[in-house]
Amino acid sequence: xxxxERRLQLAFLVGAVVDAIATxxxxxxxxxxxLWGFTNFSGEYFFAMGMGASLMxxxxxxxxWAYQKPAERRFVALLTLxxxxxxxxxxxxxxxxxxxxxxxxxxxxxLQGILLGLFSGTYLGSKNL
Numbered sequence: 001x002x003x004x005e006r007r008l009q010l011a012f013l014v015g016a017v018v019d020a021i022a023t024x025x026x027x028x029x030x031x032x033x034x035l036w037g038f039t040n041f042s043g044e045y046f047f048a049m050g051m052g053a054s055l056m057x058x059x060x061x062x063x064x065w066a067y068q069k070p071a072e073r074r075f076v077a078l079l080t081l082x083x084x085x086x087x088x089x090x091x092x093x094x095x096x097x098x099x100x101x102x103x104x105x106x107x108x109x110x111l112q113g114i115l116l117g118l119f120s121g122t123y124l125g126s127k128n129l
Contacts, residue, residue, distance in 0.1 A: 004126045008070040008077060011122040015080055016063035018115060019056050026053040035108070036100045059083060070126075077123035084119065088112045 025031040026049045032038040038045075059080075066076035091108060094100045 004122075004129055005071050008074055008122045008126045008129070009067055011077060011118045012063045012067035012070060014118060015115060016060050016067065018111065019060040019063065023053045023056045023060075026050075026056065036104050038100070071129040074123060074126050074129060077119050077126070081116065081119050081123065084112055084116050088116070 025035050029038070029041045029045075032041075032049075062076060063080065066073040088109065091100070091105050091112070095102045095105050
């Protein structure tokens with residue numbers, strides 16, 4: 001039981017760190033430019049990214065909360081899978097419509113794929129906690 005709980009705890013911690021780092025390109029246009037080639041930093045961009053960054057920071061805190069009691073808060077892993085899939089879908093649609101180039105999205109998709117595997121594996125593996 002303890003190893004399953006520790007793996008779930010690790011997933012929550014990794015997710016929190018990745019989410020915290022993910023707020024950087026949302027709040028710092030230069031980083032968004034370096035990662036995804038964004039150049040249009042209009043008022044709408046800052047409005048949308050400000051809302052997104054607030055949600056990302058909130059999810060970071062939720063994952064840190066789940067980290068403290070992973071067995072009883074394992075449902076947060078399932079919710080996180082929904083968020084990861086939503087963000088991945090948004091990236092795919094952005095690439096498909098030319099908002100961002102596919103080669104620039106590949107590192108992001110690789111990281112999201114790793115997180116998807118980590119959270120799905122630990123959630124499914126923690127059913128008996």
